[in-house]
Amino acid sequence: MGDNADDFRAHVRDWYEANATRRGATDPWAVNVQTDPGDAVAHFEACRAWQGRLHEAGLMGIAWPSEFGGGGGEPWMSRIEREIAREYEEGTGFVGASTAMIGPALLRHGSDEQKRVFLPKLLSAELTFCQLFSEPGAGSDLASLSTRADHDGDDFVVTGQKVWNSAAQHADWAFLLVRSDPNAPKHRGITFLLVDMATPGIEVRPLVQINRSAHFNEVFLSDVRIPVTNVIGEVDDGWAVARTVLANEAAFIGGGPKTPASENLRTLAEQADRSGDPTVRQELAAIISREHIAGWMGEQIQQAIRRGDMPPIDPGLIKLMTAQNRVRTGNLAMELQGPAASCGEASQTLWSQAELYGRFSISIGGGTNEVLRNNLGERVLGLPREPGYAKDQPWREIPR
Ligand SMILES: Cc1cc2nc3c(=O)[nH]c(=O)nc-3n(C[C@H](O)[C@H](O)[C@H](O)COP(=O)(O)OP(=O)(O)OC[C@H]3O[C@@H](n4cnc5c(N)ncnc54)[C@H](O)[C@@H]3O)c2cc1C
Numbered sequence: 001m002g003d004n005a006d007d008f009r010a011h012v013r014d015w016y017e018a019n020a021t022r023r024g025a026t027d028p029w030a031v032n033v034q035t036d037p038g039d040a041v042a043h044f045e046a047c048r049a050w051q052g053r054l055h056e057a058g059l060m061g062i063a064w065p066s067e068f069g070g071g072g073g074e075p076w077m078s079r080i081e082r083e084i085a086r087e088y089e090e091g092t093g094f095v096g097a098s099t100a101m102i103g104p105a106l107l108r109h110g111s112d113e114q115k116r117v118f119l120p121k122l123l124s125a126e127l128t129f130c131q132l133f134s135e136p137g138a139g140s141d142l143a144s145l146s147t148r149a150d151h152d153g154d155d156f157v158v159t160g161q162k163v164w165n166s167a168a169q170h171a172d173w174a175f176l177l178v179r180s181d182p183n184a185p186k187h188r189g190i191t192f193l194l195v196d197m198a199t200p201g202i203e204v205r206p207l208v209q210i211n212r213s214a215h216f217n218e219v220f221l222s223d224v225r226i227p228v229t230n231v232i233g234e235v236d237d238g239w240a241v242a243r244t245v246l247a248n249e250a251a252f253i254g255g256g257p258k259t260p261a262s263e264n265l266r267t268l269a270e271q272a273d274r275s276g277d278p279t280v281r282q283e284l285a286a287i288i289s290r291e292h293i294a295g296w297m298g299e300q301i302q303q304a305i306r307r308g309d310m311p312p313i314d315p316g317l318i319k320l321m322t323a324q325n326r327v328r329t330g331n332l333a334m335e336l337q338g339p340a341a342s343c344g345e346a347s348q349t350l351w352s353q354a355e356l357y358g359r360f361s362i363s364i365g366g367g368t369n370e371v372l373r374n375n376l377g378e379r380v381l382g383l384p385r386e387p388g389y390a391k392d393q394p395w396r397e398i399p400r
Helices: 005-019 037-056 075-085 093-109 112-124 238-254 261-271 278-307 315-337 347-362 369-379
Strands: 129-132 148-152 155-163 173-179 190-196 202-207 216-227
Touching (some): 075 278, 093 129, 093 173, 155 190, 261 278, 261 315
Antiparallel strands (some): 155 216, 202 216
16 A cells, blocks of 8 residues: 555555445435335344455554554545545445544543453444434533443443433444432543343334334433443543544534435436526525535545644534535425426435435434524533533432
C-alpha cells in the first residue's frame, strides 16, 4: 500500500473493484426495511461480514492506532476510503454506525486493557454493539435516567428498563448508562458500562413499527450482574463518555446516505415530465445544494474525529440539516408522483413512502430537532440556558 494519496487511492480503488459491486448495478429504489425477522438477521449478518472483510483488507479504523487493531494511518486515508466506498453497494449498516459511536469513546475514555480487548473485535465486527441509553422516562433529558446499579463486590447489579434500542435483538454486546449514585446531582451519578447481551437477566422485546419492521426494541434488565471492570471511564462519571458517544452519533446520522435522494428525485421529475418546471427545478436545486453542504460539514467533522480533535462544527447542526432535508425530499417525491404514491407496492412508490415517513425517525433518533436547536442556541449562539432544576440538586430529589 502506498503512502502518498494517489497510491493509496489506487490501492483502495483496486480492492473495491475486485471485491464490491458498483453502485447503480442494483435497484436504485431499494429501501433498507426488513419486515421479516429472518431477513433482518440476514441483513445484520451481511453488514457484519462486510465490515469483517474491510478489516481484513486494512480498510476499517484506518487511522486508529495499530496496537488496537487499527491501521495506524493518517486521517486523509480514511477520507479517501469513504469517498470510494460511496460508489459501491456494500455497506456496514448499523454495525458500522455503532462502531463509529462506541469506537472513539473507547479510544478516548477506555483503559489500555479495554482498548486491547474490545477495539480489534469491534473493528472486525466479531463483537457488535447496541446502545442502551433511552428509557421510558428519559429520552431528551437522558441524564434523568433511572436504571439502577448497585455495587456488590466485583460487580454492579443492574435493574431497569431501556427502550428504542436499535438492533438490540441482533447485537452481541451493549453500551449502557446506569444510575450508580442517586444521591449525586443527575449528571454526576451515572456510570457507563459495557455488557454482554447474553448475560442472565436481560430480556429483549422487539417493537414492530407501522412499516412492519422491528428496527428497535424494549430491553428489560433484572438483577443483571456486570463486572466493575466493564466500566468505561470512572464510576459515577459516565456522562462524559455518553457525551462523546452522542456527539459521534449525531455526526454519523448527519453523515448522510450513500445515495443522495436527489438522484432518484431527478428521475421522478423526468418521468413526470416536470424537469423543466421552475418550481420543481428550484426545489431540486435547494435539495442538491443542501446535500452537498451537509456532506462537506460531515466530512469536516469526521476529519476532526479521526484526528482525535473536537469537531469544528457542532454535530447537532448537520443532524438538524439532514432531518430538514428529509422533509423536503419526502415532500417532493410525493408531489412528483401524485396521490398514487401514498399507496401501492411498486419499488418507486415504496421508496417515496420511505422517504416521506423517514422524517420522523431522523428527527427524533440521536436527539430531537427541538432539543438540538436548544443545544445549538446555548452552545453555539450563547443564548441563556433553559430554565430547569437546580444544578446541584441530588437526582433522588428531582421530581419525575
Ligand atoms: C430511529 C430511532 C432510533 C433510536 N435508537 C436508539 C438507540 O439505539 N438507543 C437508545 O438508547 N435510544 C434510541 N432512540 C431513542 C431516542 O434517543 C429518543 O427517542 C430521543 O432522545 C427522544 O426521546 P423521547 O422519545 O423520550 O422523547 P421526549 O424526550 O419525551 O420528547 C417528546 C417531545 O418533547 C420535545 N422536547 C423534550 N424536551 C424538550 C425541551 N427541553 N425543549 C423543547 N422540546 C422538548 C421533544 O423534541 C419531542 O418532540 C432512537 C429513536 C429513534 C427514533
